[in-house]
Amino acid sequence: xxxxxxxxxxxxxxxxxxxxxxxxxxxxxxxxxxxxxxxxxxxxxxxxxxxxxxxxxxxxxxxxxxxxxxxxxxxxxxxxxxxxxxxxxxxxxxxxxxxxxxxxxxxxxxxxxxxxxxxxxxxxxxxxxxxxxxxxxxxxxxxxxxxxxxxxxxxxxxxxxxxxxxxxxxxxxxxxxxxxxxxxxxxxxxxxxxxxxxxxxxxxxxxxx
Numbered sequence: 001x002x003x004x005x006x007x008x009x010x011x012x013x014x015x016x017x018x019x020x021x022x023x024x025x026x027x028x029x030x031x032x033x034x035x036x037x038x039x040x041x042x043x044x045x046x047x048x049x050x051x052x053x054x055x056x057x058x059x060x061x062x063x064x065x066x067x068x069x070x071x072x073x074x075x076x077x078x079x080x081x082x083x084x085x086x087x088x089x090x091x092x093x094x095x096x097x098x099x100x101x102x103x104x105x106x107x108x109x110x111x112x113x114x115x116x117x118x119x120x121x122x123x124x125x126x127x128x129x130x131x132x133x134x135x136x137x138x139x140x141x142x143x144x145x146x147x148x149x150x151x152x153x154x155x156x157x158x159x160x161x162x163x164x165x166x167x168x169x170x171x172x173x174x175x176x177x178x179x180x181x182x183x184x185x186x187x188x189x190x191x192x193x194x195x196x197x198x199x200x201x202x203x204x205x206x207x208x209x
């Protein structure tokens with residue numbers, strides 16, 4: 001299979017080759033994001049569990065900070081540390097505003113790079129289709145120039161053109177699956193963070209009312 005596909009790619013026209021290079025870029029970047037986000041979410045979940053265990057056993061903010069200061073990826077730990085470090089007046093409404101602000105920042109971190117996966121999933125098939133259409137047009141132009149429409153003349157050009165569609169789908173399918181999976185994970189963590197904000201609100205406003 002490799003021996004039959006590679007010559008077709010090498011024989012393709014400049015436009016089709018350009019399309020394949022674009023699709024290769026989308027695919028490589030998408031897979032890099034997929035592996036990065038897998039490690040990111042795995043570590044963030046573990047750190048959140050570690051923070052919650054520490055929170056259940058120690059409700060003193062300064063002591064809790066010492067235990068969890070090395071947790072850099074957990075959204076709830078980052079919100080806690082950001083509010084603790086903020087020197088703003090600690091009345092309940094102000095703490096609520098700080099929690100919402102830092103929750104938004106953490107939500108952006110969780111969803112970072114996911115837009116690229118969505119873009120890859122939605123555009124790669126069309127980019128591949130453009131390469132296919134262009135390749136088929138070139139094939140028919142060649143048929144007209146050769147004055148022959150036999151299968152031996154048509155088949156190589158059509159096969160060469162269809163490779164662009166196949167590569168487009170190969171880039172899009174993993175990106176769509178990963179986007180939906182990681183978007184679901186990020187939303188679950190955002191919900192967990194927002195639910196936990198009530199506990200943090202009580203922690204930071206205790207004794208101030």
